[in-house]
Amino acid sequence: MRHFPQLESGSAGQYPMTRTLSMRTAVSETPGGERRTAFDAAGSKVRWTMPLTGLTENESAAIEALFKECEGRRRSFMFVDPPANLLAATDDGGSAHWVRGAGVTVAGGLIGLDGQASAFRVVNASAGWSGVAQTPAVPETMTYCLSAWVRGSAGGRVKLRIGGLEKLTELDGEWRQAWLSGTGGTAAVTFGIEAQAGGSIEVYGPQAEAQIAPSEYKRNRGRGGWYPRARFDADELNIEAEGPGLSVCEVAIVSPWEE
Amino acid sequence: MAEFPVLKTGALAQDGLQCGWRTETRVLRYVDGGEQTLKLRRGRRRWTVRLRQLDEGELARVSELVEMVRGESGEFAFTDPRTGVRHERCRLEGGDFEAYMAGLGDGRAELKIVEELD
Numbered sequence: 001m002r003h004f005p006q007l008e009s010g011s012a013g014q015y016p017m018t019r020t021l022s023m024r025t026a027v028s029e030t031p032g033g034e035r036r037t038a039f040d041a042a043g044s045k046v047r048w049t050m051p052l053t054g055l056t057e058n059e060s061a062a063i064e065a066l067f068k069e070c071e072g073r074r075r076s077f078m079f080v081d082p083p084a085n086l087l088a089a090t091d092d093g094g095s096a097h098w099v100r101g102a103g104v105t106v107a108g109g110l111i112g113l114d115g116q117a118s119a120f121r122v123v124n125a126s127a128g129w130s131g132v133a134q135t136p137a138v139p140e141t142m143t144y145c146l147s148a149w150v151r152g153s154a155g156g157r158v159k160l161r162i163g164g165l166e167k168l169t170e171l172d173g174e175w176r177q178a179w180l181s182g183t184g185g186t187a188a189v190t191f192g193i194e195a196q197a198g199g200s201i202e203v204y205g206p207q208a209e210a211q212i213a214p215s216e217y218k219r220n221r222g223r224g225g226w227y228p229r230a231r232f233d234a235d236e237l238n239i240e241a242e243g244p245g246l247s248v249c250e251v252a253i254v255s256p257w258e259e
Numbered sequence: 260m261a262e263f264p265v266l267k268t269g270a271l272a273q274d275g276l277q278c279g280w281r282t283e284t285r286v287l288r289y290v291d292g293g294e295q296t297l298k299l300r301r302g303r304r305r306w307t308v309r310l311r312q313l314d315e316g317e318l319a320r321v322s323e324l325v326e327m328v329r330g331e332s333g334e335f336a337f338t339d340p341r342t343g344v345r346h347e348r349c350r351l352e353g354g355d356f357e358a359y360m361a362g363l364g365d366g367r368a369e370l371k372i373v374e375e376l377d
Contacts, residue, residue, distance in 0.1 A: 015363065021322065021356040023330025033300035035375065039332040044354075083315050083360065216316035219323065257326075 002069065003078035003139040004230070004253065005062035007055075010143045010181075010212035013082030018049040023257065044257035047233060048081070051250045053242065060239050060247040072235035076228070078139055079253050084225020085218040086136050086144075086208040087191060093120035093132050093203060097223075101130030101194070112204035113149055113175055118219065119204035124195040129159055131194030131201075138210070138226050140184055146191045147179035147214035148206040156199045161192035162208075171201060179214045223258055230255035260347065261327050261335035263372070264320040266313070271340040275309035278341065281373075302376040305352070306337065310368045318358050318366035325356040325370075337372050349374045 006012050024043035028036050055063070070077055080086065089095035093106040100106060103126030112119035124130045138144075140163070150158045152171035160167050163184025169176070184190070191208045195201045205217035208224070218225075233252040242248045265271060283299040310321065328335050330351060337349040352371040359367045 015365075016359065016361045018360075019322070019358045021325050021330070021358075023325065023332070023354045023356070025329065025331040025354055027331065029300070031299075033375070037332045039329040041329075044330070083319070085319070216314045216319075218316055218319035221323065221327065 001078055001139050002066070002075075003080070003142070004066060005059065006080075006142045006210060007052075007059055011082065012080050012142070012210040013048075013050050014052055016051065017082065019081070020047045020049075021257070022047065041257060041259055045254055046081075046227065046257055047252065047254045048079070049250070049252050050082075051248070053248045055239075055247045055249065057245055057247075060249065063249065063251065064237065064239060067232060067237045070232060072237075073232050076231045078137075079227045079230035079255060080138055080142065080210040081225035081227065082210065083215065083218070084209070085220050086138060086210070086224040086226055087134050087206055088136070088220055088223045090206050090220045091116075091118035091120070092221075093122060098132040098134055100132055102126045104130050104132065104195075106132060110202055110204075114204075119149075119202055121200060121202050122193065122195050123200045124197060127197050129194045129196055131159070131192055132203075133161070133190050133192035134208075134224075135188050135190045136208070136224050136226055137228060138189055140186055140189050142210050143181060143183050143212055144189065144191070144208055145179060145181035145211055145214050146193075146206075146208045147177055147217075148193055149175045149204040149217075150178050150193075150201050151175050152195075152199065152201045154200065156201070157196055158201050159192075159194040159196070161190065161194065163187065163189050175204065177214065181212045227255035227258060229258075261324060261333065263308075263335060263337040263349075264317070264324060266310075266317055271338050272306075272308050273310055275311075276340065277305075277307040277309075278339070279305045281305055304346070304374040304376060306339070306372045308370045308372060310366075310370075312364060313366035313368065314364045315360070315366060318360065318368060321368055321370070322356065322358050325351065330354040330356070337374075346374045
């Protein structure tokens with residue numbers, strides 16, 4: 001999959017970064033001030049501007065190779081929004097975005113750490129580990145971090161899974177953040193949160209990010225922050241040497257807004 | 260109904276908040292010096308909310324609101340921090356929303372909010 005490269009630090013971008021949402025709305029107003037609006041999803045877009053500094057030779061070569069392959073603005077690539085949560089419907093484990101494993105039931109509307117009805121319970125009635133999972137169409141070669149606040153009134157354990165990577169975390173009655181990072185493997189990347197056989201866990205703030213450690217939880221009521229139709233927003237790429245083996249360049253990327 | 264997000268501090272906005280009104284009136288002047296005024300459109304209450312030093316989660320909540328209401332298209336509730344009055348039929352002015360992350364815990368954004376009045 002053609003995608004914007006992750007930096008060697010394991011992050012997908014650097015500060016400072018600007019993300020501009022352009023939501024196109026057709027507006028008509030009557031002489032009396034009555035206003036009618038029609039949202040134009042197809043005409044809406046997201047744009048990122050990232051000045052990247054301290055790039056290693058490999059990093060700048062990867063960006064340059066992508067630019068050449070795409071021929072500037074001509075071809076699209078997958079862009080994983082650096083600070084975004086890649087999971088969809090993060091406060092609703094019963095949503096169709098989540099795939100429930102065998103014997104799993106999900107109950108939503110539990111009070112989460114934010115005091116809102118934003119957590120959900122995963123009950124596993126099967127004879128093995130099972131839970132909920134999402135498989136966003138993100139590049140399998142990137143490093144991801146999956147995190148979630150979890151608790152279990154009866155104790156037990158929770159298993160976080162990124163592709164073939166797994167991590168177990170002991171539970172008690174208090175919210176604690178479980179997280180796991182690494183590269184999922186060669187197949188499509190599945191992010192899973194599982195309870196042990198006959199177990200029950202409460203989950204708040206599930207988050208998958210293209211970086212090595214969890215950041216602040218970003219709730220997504222709709223889809224996750226990955227953009228398969230992104231492209232460079234310039235036909236020119238300038239890479240400037242800033243020291244031995246280090247370069248700097250500014251990248252502008254634009255994508256249609258994804259619903 | 261969508262609600263303008265409250266910051267982690269519990270604040271509804273930060274210093275730099277601007278509030279104002281906008282009307283549109285045509286003033287007709289006659290040769291005898293008299294005047295007649297016409298109200299051309301409904302009045303608007305406006306706020307400009309400038310946010311600084313937001314963490315990624317707070318900035319994401321503001322961005323989420325913009326996507327949820329589809330930019331200028333949808334309505335949401337905004338509580339004026341000066342008066343505590345909740346205005347339920349607010350909308351964004353302008354279709355662009357720029358979220359600038361200067362560094363960790365230093366997200367910045369600015370939104371223009373309007374409420375149509377009778």
